[in-house]
Amino acid sequence: MAGPLSCTHSISRRLSRKLALVTMLCMGALFAGLWLSVSMLLKERNAQDMQQRCELIAQVVEQVARHGGEAAVVARLKSDEPMRGRNRLEVWTADGRLLHADLAASAAANGEHRRSGDFKISTGSGLGGELHARYTVDYAADAAMGRRWALLLVALTLAAGALVALGVRWHVRRELQPLHALAAQTRAISPQQLNLRLQLEDPAEELLPWITQFNALMERLEQSYGQLEGFNADVAHELRTPLANLMGQTEVVLSRERPVEELRDTLASNLEELQRLSAMVNDMLFLSQADRGAVARRGAPVSLAALAQQVVEFHEGPLEDAGLTLQVEGDATLPVDESLFKRAVSNLLGNATRFANPGSTVVIGIAPDAGQQVRVEVRNQGPAIAAQSLPRLFDRFFRGDESRCCDGQVHHGLGLAIVAAIARMHAGRTVAESAAGVTRVGFTLATA
């Protein structure tokens, strides 16, 4: 068992962080694009605006220059100065003498956010025919607004990110709430209450397969737990009877003086009983090894029919006693654990001998089966086995009614369970059918 798991992250935290990041990236890109395009538009408009102003100034100066002299021009330039606000106009004569310079904006003459345009003013005949002018526009206000706007957008982006993070976290938590319910339900399942199953009123699509699988797992677990409990009870029962016999018999014999013959008899009888116990314990150990996943040690490929024939020779006596004829039909060559294979066939044959109609023929059939398997079955004519008993035939200690019969032999009811274990150890399964007076019991083996 692993210790309690420690968490290094939470889905809701992770999701909210990631979604917030994505939101901020998207909005950031969007806003940046917006800001850039607006500022470009603004720049273009400013350039147009400056050109218009320059043209206007040129017209006005030209008119004034045509009708007045230099003094009139200077006076006009001066009188118009307040109209230009923070913008600055400088005018030179063609030979480079400064005619006029706005004072107002000279303070901010070296600011960054200015743009200058040089242009010429034609003055006709006066003032040397031409004046040079420079118009400098101050964009500081625009730039400040742009900065404020950018700040606002960044703030908006951050706020949206935070909002998304909080919202996602809340929603994810709410949506994952059913997991808490499931955890609580799982906690309630204990060995005493294995029948409990997980259920949600309205399970999400994502949770449904998980719940279904968990419930299926619990189903299997409950089943095998039940089998195990039954098995324990069966084992205790099976052991109790011979133990009681042993104890009682020994007590009675020891309670008074007995002739040696009688003592020897009792000891021999005890020995027989003990051997049965030992055989049962060995078989249970074998089954538990198979349960823990022991796999058959397969040798070189052998003819299954030849192995079956050996088992048939082993059973020669009992078969003849019961007046049974035996046939081996079909064959397959594969690697198997020979000893285990013979053991399985021997158990099947022992069973068939007990239940076959006297004088009938018992068949060991070996044939390929679906899914890379070879099927080995023993067919005998005899009383039908009830359909509901068929699946339980291979259960430990299962005995159909009719198996408490016959030859006075004690069969401890593990024979077919061992066949099932041997099939499992060869990656195969068991086979049981009973119809029209013919019973087929057998197993399959994976071919490799």
Add this chain to the structure above:
Amino acid sequence: MRLLVVEDEAKLSQYLHKGLSENGHVVDVARDGIEGRRLATGGQYDLVLLDLMLPGVDGFGVLQALRAQSNYTPVLMLTARDKVEDRVRGLEQGADDYLVKPFAFSELLARVGALVRRAAPTGAQPSTQLSLGDLDVDLLARKATRAQQRLDLTAKEFNLLALLLRRRGQILSRTTLAEQVWDMNFDSDTNVVEVAVRRLRAKLDDPYPDKLLHTVRGMGYVLEERT
């Protein structure tokens, strides 16, 4: 034969000592791995019966110490662990055979006999003509007669008789018979061996006043003359 039993479980070593002594062996018992190693490497034994789980030094350790000094005394491992790896490891390290606990004493006796025979071949050619009382068996011709009358036996019945005759006087368990005659290396939950013996007896003993094939209750069968 001189045998060494290395076994820490008191009841088991006690009955091994008793049973083996009564069967004509001289038996020393070591109750832990260290004493076992000292006795095994120091003494001259014909066979060592070695438990795997021992206090002090475990069975593998004793086995290693023994083989390290090129002592090839046959070793029969007794193991409670029914694990294939243990057996494989034991055999790899030089054990000659193993027996999984719990075992029948007759089974142990048979294995001990087989190991000692294997280690010390008599050199004599095994006879193909065996007889007991008025029973004669020709192993080559596969012919069995009793009082000059031919016994009509199946192949397996002949093998069964031959085995019992070769090991006359020894009790052979059902497991041994199933293994030696039919090559079935498992405990069968059927009465197959009983039936086979009964059928052999019907041909061998029933027509004659002197019975040769005897059942030893709870242990197995023995072929011998009883007067």
